[in-house]
Amino acid sequence: MTRIVALAGGVGAAKLLRGLTRLVHKDELVIIANTGDDTEIHGLHVSPDLDTIMYTLAGIIDEAKGWGIANDTFNCLEMLDKLKQETWFKLGDKDFATHITRTQMLKRGMTLSETTIQLCRTLKISAKLIPMSNDPVRTKIISHNLCLDFQEYFVKRGTKDEVTSIIFEGAQKAKPAPNVLKALKEAERVVICPSNPLLSISPILSIPAIWNELKNSRAYVVGVSPIVGGKALKGPADRIMSSMGHEASAYGVAKFYEGFLDHFIIDNADTFDKERIEKLGVKVTVTDTIMRSLEESIHLAKVILDAR
Amino acid sequence: MTRIVALAGGVGAAKLLRGLTRLVHKDELVIIANTGDDTEIHGLHVSPDLDTIMYTLAGIIDEAKGWGIANDTFNCLEMLDKLKQETWFKLGDKDFATHITRTQMLKRGMTLSETTIQLCRTLKISAKLIPMSNDPVRTKIISHNLCLDFQEYFVKRGTKDEVTSIIFEGAQKAKPAPNVLKALKEAERVVICPSNPLLSISPILSIPAIWNELKNSRAYVVGVSPIVGGKALKGPADRIMSSMGHEASAYGVAKFYEGFLDHFIIDNADTFDKERIEKLGVKVTVTDTIMRSLEESIHLAKVILDAR
Numbered sequence: 001m002t003r004i005v006a007l008a009g010g011v012g013a014a015k016l017l018r019g020l021t022r023l024v025h026k027d028e029l030v031i032i033a034n035t036g037d038d039t040e041i042h043g044l045h046v047s048p049d050l051d052t053i054m055y056t057l058a059g060i061i062d063e064a065k066g067w068g069i070a071n072d073t074f075n076c077l078e079m080l081d082k083l084k085q086e087t088w089f090k091l092g093d094k095d096f097a098t099h100i101t102r103t104q105m106l107k108r109g110m111t112l113s114e115t116t117i118q119l120c121r122t123l124k125i126s127a128k129l130i131p132m133s134n135d136p137v138r139t140k141i142i143s144h145n146l147c148l149d150f151q152e153y154f155v156k157r158g159t160k161d162e163v164t165s166i167i168f169e170g171a172q173k174a175k176p177a178p179n180v181l182k183a184l185k186e187a188e189r190v191v192i193c194p195s196n197p198l199l200s201i202s203p204i205l206s207i208p209a210i211w212n213e214l215k216n217s218r219a220y221v222v223g224v225s226p227i228v229g230g231k232a233l234k235g236p237a238d239r240i241m242s243s244m245g246h247e248a249s250a251y252g253v254a255k256f257y258e259g260f261l262d263h264f265i266i267d268n269a270d271t272f273d274k275e276r277i278e279k280l281g282v283k284v285t286v287t288d289t290i291m292r293s294l295e296e297s298i299h300l301a302k303v304i305l306d307a308r
Numbered sequence: 309m310t311r312i313v314a315l316a317g318g319v320g321a322a323k324l325l326r327g328l329t330r331l332v333h334k335d336e337l338v339i340i341a342n343t344g345d346d347t348e349i350h351g352l353h354v355s356p357d358l359d360t361i362m363y364t365l366a367g368i369i370d371e372a373k374g375w376g377i378a379n380d381t382f383n384c385l386e387m388l389d390k391l392k393q394e395t396w397f398k399l400g401d402k403d404f405a406t407h408i409t410r411t412q413m414l415k416r417g418m419t420l421s422e423t424t425i426q427l428c429r430t431l432k433i434s435a436k437l438i439p440m441s442n443d444p445v446r447t448k449i450i451s452h453n454l455c456l457d458f459q460e461y462f463v464k465r466g467t468k469d470e471v472t473s474i475i476f477e478g479a480q481k482a483k484p485a486p487n488v489l490k491a492l493k494e495a496e497r498v499v500i501c502p503s504n505p506l507l508s509i510s511p512i513l514s515i516p517a518i519w520n521e522l523k524n525s526r527a528y529v530v531g532v533s534p535i536v537g538g539k540a541l542k543g544p545a546d547r548i549m550s551s552m553g554h555e556a557s558a559y560g561v562a563k564f565y566e567g568f569l570d571h572f573i574i575d576n577a578d579t580f581d582k583e584r585i586e587k588l589g590v591k592v593t594v595t596d597t598i599m600r601s602l603e604e605s606i607h608l609a610k611v612i613l614d615a616r
Contacts, residue, residue, distance in 0.1 A: 043412040073383050079405030084430045093401040096408075097387030104351040122392045 002186040003028035009200025011066040013193035014056035019297030026126040030183035036139035036203030044099040058123040069094040113177040135174040140167040159236040171206035192223035196237040225250040229269040310494040311336040317508025319374040321501035322364035327605030338491035344447035344511030352407040366431040421485040443482040448475040467544040479514035500531035533558040537577040
């Protein structure tokens with residue numbers, strides 16, 4: 001019986017989930033991951049957020065980079081470069097194995113969620129990880145008169161473009177993957193991981209059936225701010241919040257989640273935001289939210305589970 | 309204008325071609341390669357003979373193994389193993405790049421010969437390398453009541469099965485790749501490389517239009533024995549010759565090519581076979597045919613070009 005559902009993006013979410021999975025029984029936790037960042041590269045299907053979560057939970061993540069597999073090499077990429085292929089998307093040799101395997105499973109008719117179950121099983125991950133949808137949803141970044149694929153914006157152009165709009169292509173028609181709605185219905189608590197609100201959490205919420213379920217849910221919704229002291233811990237969340245007209249602060253994120261957020265966990269550095277957030281009708285817990293170690297991940301997970 | 313056409317399999321052919329390309333102008337030589345060994349593995353199209361020739365001519369072949377790329381690593385394969393994929397087909401990380409690139413080109417609608425031109429260009433190979441056909445021809449090995457894919461027989465089961473029959477699936481319907489027949493028509497000299505007669509040369513000859521062209525050709529056909537002193541230099545040629553009812557000797561190979569072979573190059577170790585082969589109406593040159601270095605490859609190529 002699902003007790004807790006986590007909505008998750010990439011690195012920040014993965015770090016939190018590493019703590020959460022230590023505290024919550026595997027049958028009681030369901031992780032719903034963003035697939036808006038998914039892309040096809042070199043003819044292979046790549047699901048960056050699913051992979052980051054899988055690699056982190058399997059204990060094989062490259063901790064320094066936050067993505068990819070530890071101690072990986074880049075010989076395939078080097079040879080692809082010799083063969084005049086585009087190589088701005090940095091895939092390691094071991095990482096390629098995941099994409100090759102997943103692509104072949106998809107080609108054989110498996111759904112993305114089925115491939116995820118299979119990959120998690122072989123990597124001995126017991127947590128239930130589900131892509132938000134088996135239908136393609138693709139995040140597109142609009143920068144003035146430019147429309148960029150997400151990875152083009154994020155990796156190829158290094159988030160240098162000002163984001164003026166974001167589109168989740170396919171979201172309106174996308175059905176939640178099997179067990180997503182069931183998990184949300186059963187959940188006592190929904191955790192919004194410290195992921196980019198606009199790029200990682202929004203794509204999940206942009207699927208109408210998921211948004212409806214969450215909006216009407218009686219679950220206690222606890223979020224963690226990905227912005228600490230006005231800065232994103234990783235990635236361009238702060239700049240995007242600003243350019244999209246939101247305040248780049250813990251308060252700005254809480255305001256963005258207003259309407260379905262019950263409780264927000266903010267960092268000690270943002271104590272001054274507590275009162276403003278509470279005025280939105282959202283409870284606040286102030287703690288150390290930066291996860292530099294497994295212990296700190298477990299600490300934050302405990303704060304989330306204790307929030308009420 | 310094509311002066312010389314070489315019919316080629318894998319390692320032995322590649323070594324000879326390395327010499328031949330030093331002596332013959334690139335516009336005068338066309339290499340027609342066997343694709344009967346081609347396979348799809350991990351969803352990727354692999355053309356072992358094309359690759360061995362390409363890597364050898366590009367100077368990046370793993371000389372010790374005779375296949376694959378020098379100084380390659382096997383991290384992708386190791387990870388595929390963790391993901392419970394079959395890994396008996398040993399693909400290196402750099403090697404994967406070739407298969408990934410070719411597969412994507414094919415997916416985009418390019419023919420196998422177009423992908424080969426493209427790959428050769430990026431690897432700075434000036435020789436004209438053409439797959440025998442753009443249509444799938446697949447070598448199947450029959451061992452008593454067992455039907456094995458070529459790579460299953462060759463790699464997975466290590467050539468341990470007795471070959472009782474060989475099938476070239478698709479050959480009857482296969483059209484020669486563009487320029488194959490034109491090259492054969494123009495050629496003054498056809499070189500049968502020291503490749504496995506039954507597994508590497510026969511698939512090429514099994515394409516009706518190629519066989520017709522060769523049979524009626526006025527070109528001087530010069531072969532090199534892949535069998536030296538009754539043994540194959542590499543691979544199971546000797547055992548297969550025997551199990552298929554041929555003599556496992558230079559003479560046996562000459563007899564197999566009887567009818568279209570004009571001149572046969574045999575090793576010093578097989579001097580005693582000279583007279584028997586000449587009785588087939590085939591001229592014979594005896595020399596050192598083992599290619600341990602570029603110099604020895606050039607020597608053998610020279611003997612082939614001088615044969616008359």
